[in-house]
Amino acid sequence: MKVYIAGPMSGYDQFNRPAFHAAERNLIQKTFIVLNPAMLPDGLSQAQYMDICLAMLRCADAVYMLAGWEESAGARAEYALAQKLALKVFFQDEKDVNNG
DSSP states (O other): OEEEEEOOOTTSGGGGHHHHHHHHHHHHHTTOEEEOGGGSOSOOOHHHHHHHHHHHHHTOSEEEEOTTGGGOHHHHHHHHHHHHTTOEEEETTOHHHHOO
């Protein structure tokens, strides 16, 4: 299963990359194929990041919502698209992804 990681980045130290990378490691251990937007380079516009991220999300079977996603306009847009596409949505504190 391909899983896209969504969460807040703007305004966070290191763009919250440590949280994205920790989630990626956790998901890889669970044998998921991970689509991680935190691997994108610095220097693009917000619109360019969203174009790339929404394309990544459209390639996924599921989305993994990091804590604090509700405070991020980009993550809320990703959540809305995931719902529209009927993707499975996991939240960071869900047992079925994190604990078995």
